[in-house]
Amino acid sequence: DSGVTQTPKHLITATGQRVTLRCSPRSGDLSVYWYQQSLDQGLQFLIQYYNGEERAKGNILERFSAQQFPDLHSELNLSSLELGDSALYFCASSVTGGADTQYFGPGTRLTVL
Amino acid sequence: KNEVEQSPQNLTAQEGEFITINCSYSVGISALHWLQQHPGGGIVSLFMLSSGKKKHGRLIATINIQEKHSSLHITASHPRDSAVYICAAPNYGGSQGNLIFGKGTKLSVKP
Numbered sequence: 001d002s003g004v005t006q007t008p009k010h011l012i013t014a015t016g017q018r019v020t021l022r023c024s025p026r027s028g029d030l031s032v033y034w035y036q037q038s039l040d041q042g043l044q045f046l047i048q049y050y051n052g053e054e055r056a057k058g059n060i061l062e063r064f065s066a067q068q069f070p071d072l073h074s075e076l077n078l079s080s081l082e083l084g085d086s087a088l089y090f091c092a093s094s095v096t097g098g099a100d101t102q103y104f105g106p107g108t109r110l111t112v113l
Numbered sequence: 114k115n116e117v118e119q120s121p122q123n124l125t126a127q128e129g130e131f132i133t134i135n136c137s138y139s140v141g142i143s144a145l146h147w148l149q150q151h152p153g154g155g156i157v158s159l160f161m162l163s164s165g166k167k168k169h170g171r172l173i174a175t176i177n178i179q180e181k182h183s184s185l186h187i188t189a190s191h192p193r194d195s196a197v198y199i200c201a202a203p204n205y206g207g208s209q210g211n212l213i214f215g216k217g218t219k220l221s222v223k224p
Contacts, residue, residue: 002157042216042217044214045204048211055210056204058211097210099144099161099163099203101146101158101161103158104158106155107154107155107156
């Protein structure tokens with residue numbers, strides 16, 4: 001158990017819908033990362049937050065948004081869902097947000113029908 | 114932007130064999146990550162290393178910063194080592210947190 005929690009574990013929804021994925025980092029970790037893992041693209045970095053502020057942005061679509069709250073939990077919002085958004089979404093956390101070990105949550109498996 | 118290449122993509126071994134997985138990257142970095150993804154999907158961080166060698170049980174990771182190359186070795190492999198092993202490096206080099214990942218090496222260890 002990494003200490004990072006993600007909810008829900010599974011999510012099945014329809015095209016065009018909006019969903020919210022939630023992540024709680026390890027106690028003491030200030031940085032949260034979101035990653036997407038699809039069969040054809042592998043693991044891809046989406047976005048990083050550090051202590052409530054966006055620090056880095058990767059291959060995140062405009063239909064997706066995220067935020068980190070004052071209690072350091074983070075939410076990833078996916079809207080106007082398409083079939084191709086079906087993937088595993090991982091959250092990870094680390095202490096400094098730099099070159100330190102990242103601890104991964106169990107992931108949320110999103111299926112868009 | 115960094116590029117990360119892993120080899121081999123697939124690896125089948127007999128229990129007890131010594132295993133090596135290679136990773137190379139294109140932009141200089143201060144640390145490289147090795148991750149293990151279990152068949153159930155969970156990801157575990159195995160190593161983060163910036164120089165030399167690190168060892169944890171039967172796993173050994175080495176890195177050569179000058180040659181932009183890292184290896185993950187598994188000694189006395191066991192069926193429970195069957196998983197996908199992924200190396201990852203800072204996306205734009207240096208010591209950034211956001212990572213770019215190799216495509217992974219799927220390891221299957223037969224009893």
